[in-house]
Amino acid sequence: MKVNLKVWRQRNGNAQGKLVDYQLDNVSPDMSFLEMIDVLNGELTMKGEEMIAFDHDCREGICGMCSMYINGRAHGPQTGATTCQLHMRSFSDGDTIVVEPWRARAFPVIKDLMVDRSAFDRVVQAGGYVSVNTGSARDANETLIPRPIADEAMDAAQCIGCGACVAACKNASAMLFVAAKVSHLAVLPQGQAEASLRAEKMVAQMDAEGFGACSFTGACSVECPKSISLDHIARLNREYLGSKVTSQAI
Amino acid sequence: MSWVTQTLASSLGRKVIMSLTGLFLCTFLIVHVAGNLQLFKGDEGRAFNEYSYFMTHNPVIMTVSYLLYTSIIVHALMALILTRHNQASRPVKYAYTKPEANSPWSSRNMGILGTILLIFIVLHMRTFWYEMHFGSVPMAEYDGKEYKDLYKTVVAAFSQWWYVAIYVLSMAALGFHLVHGFKSGFQTMGLRHKKYTPLLEFLGVYVFAILIPALFAAMPVYMFLKHVGIIG
Numbered sequence A: 001m002k003v004n005l006k007v008w009r010q011r012n013g014n015a016q017g018k019l020v021d022y023q024l025d026n027v028s029p030d031m032s033f034l035e036m037i038d039v040l041n042g043e044l045t046m047k048g049e050e051m052i053a054f055d056h057d058c059r060e061g062i063c064g065m066c067s068m069y070i071n072g073r074a075h076g077p078q079t080g081a082t083t084c085q086l087h088m089r090s091f092s093d094g095d096t097i098v099v100e101p102w103r104a105r106a107f108p109v110i111k112d113l114m115v116d117r118s119a120f121d122r123v124v125q126a127g128g129y130v131s132v133n134t135g136s137a138r139d140a141n142e143t144l145i146p147r148p149i150a151d152e153a154m155d156a157a158q159c160i161g162c163g164a165c166v167a168a169c170k171n172a173s174a175m176l177f178v179a180a181k182v183s184h185l186a187v188l189p190q191g192q193a194e195a196s197l198r199a200e201k202m203v204a205q206m207d208a209e210g211f212g213a214c215s216f217t218g219a220c221s222v223e224c225p226k227s228i229s230l231d232h233i234a235r236l237n238r239e240y241l242g243s244k245v246t247s248q249a250i
Numbered sequence B: 001m002s003w004v005t006q007t008l009a010s011s012l013g014r015k016v017i018m019s020l021t022g023l024f025l026c027t028f029l030i031v032h033v034a035g036n037l038q039l040f041k042g043d044e045g046r047a048f049n050e051y052s053y054f055m056t057h058n059p060v061i062m063t064v065s066y067l068l069y070t071s072i073i074v075h076a077l078m079a080l081i082l083t084r085h086n087q088a089s090r091p092v093k094y095a096y097t098k099p100e101a102n103s104p105w106s107s108r109n110m111g112i113l114g115t116i117l118l119i120f121i122v123l124h125m126r127t128f129w130y131e132m133h134f135g136s137v138p139m140a141e142y143d144g145k146e147y148k149d150l151y152k153t154v155v156a157a158f159s160q161w162w163y164v165a166i167y168v169l170s171m172a173a174l175g176f177h178l179v180h181g182f183k184s185g186f187q188t189m190g191l192r193h194k195k196y197t198p199l200l201e202f203l204g205v206y207v208f209a210i211l212i213p214a215l216f217a218a219m220p221v222y223m224f225l226k227h228v229g230i231i232g
């Protein structure tokens, strides 16, 4: 199949970027989107042009690196999937495909399609952990946790920190990410002791990084490759407000 | 900053202010629509005028009304602050977006819908509230007691087709604002529960987004049809 691409090219964070047109004539519908970009990069190299810089690592939907805003959607037209899990059969012959980086004040562009997502790391460093050693895998089996609670924690823990929620949100809000991190620790006994202060610290860091507020449009959850539920945002709100009103921290 | 101002200045705290003022406005809408249903009584406005008298003289109602004015102002100001902050969170826009694929239109346009509502509120208060408090309203006498005949002001205002049209369009905006706003208000407060959220979503759609705006819109339409003689 044939595709017309419009890809965001930007030399570095300070440079002016623009959408550049490329055409690929021999694309297999079975290629993943990233493989298609690899082919394009191969052609660019042959022509002596600079390759398109993009983040990727596992190429199996678990690392969260492959950030691309494709045809107006985070990770493209599929739901519940990352860019590496998107295949060219999701497009039609002759389609024009616009590829942009995540756009958010907190995610500055490094080069082309690569953005700096270290704001997420700092939000996690602010409180997304359990302060004491909770033991090794064997010890986990000694703390009995009812199945529904373990499932709830696992649903939240599936978050791979890809940033699609921020990219898709009209406010570039990181609430779904922060909610997933707060939730997955808050419902487990090992994380409960620090649950409420954790919410305070992580929200403070989220605000400091320059993410927007939540308008509850639900775009994040639809575009999240792990379909993290909006229930977790409600829990984050509850933990945060409850802590603000009752904690000893002034 | 004390913990209170710090909380209220956080993104979540600002949303709590939106939610509390917004949901308070929702409770006001119930009272307002119920009271004004008296316009439909075919009694030349007596019940409506007596009700207006009560609403402007009862001390409890008067206190609550100041809370209401404050809520509208705070809600609108906070909406402005939040909207600007949210826009600043994405300084470089996407060249191409497809938001209809992942979120309802109303949820993405609360600011525009709210601005329509604010203009409507100013116009509405100028026509009725200002006239009632500071303007010249004709008098009516029931059982030897003098009442301001606000009903006549209502009749006059709703005899103009364009004024009726503004009301109907504004009520459509109210419906769209509340179809998202009502349920969002609860989400902001962290109130989401398998047992109660479906009920709240039902109320949000059928009562706050459809029934209440429709009843409000029916008032000017009814008065206009009465004026042109289509209904008696």
Ligand code: HEM
Residues within 6 Å of the ligand: A213, A214, A215, A216, B015, B016, B018, B019, B020, B021, B022, B023, B025, B026, B029, B075, B076, B077, B079, B080, B082, B083, B110, B111, B113, B114, B115, B117, B118, B177, B180, B181, B182, B184, B185, B186, B188, B189
């Ligand atoms: C009858 C009048 C109004 C009612 C009953 C009302 C109600 C509400 C409710 C319940 C919410 C949800 C709060 C939340 O998500 O936590 C809301 C949000 C909002 N309102 Fe209103 N509102 C009214 C008028 C206005 C006006 C006059 C404006 C603007 C000038 C406005 C702008 C907004 C905005 C921008 C939001 C969304 C905030 C966000 O999600 O970030 N509203 N409103």
Ligand code: SF4
Residues within 6 Å of the ligand: A064, A158, A159, A160, A161, A162, A163, A164, A165, A166, A176, A177, A180, A220, A223, A224, A225, A226, A227, A228
């Ligand atoms: S919540 Fe979903 S969209 Fe957001 S970072 Fe985690 S996995 Fe990605």
Ligand code: FES
Residues within 6 Å of the ligand: A055, A056, A057, A058, A059, A060, A061, A062, A063, A064, A065, A066, A082, A083, A084, A085
């Ligand atoms: S490259 Fe790892 S999730 Fe796509």
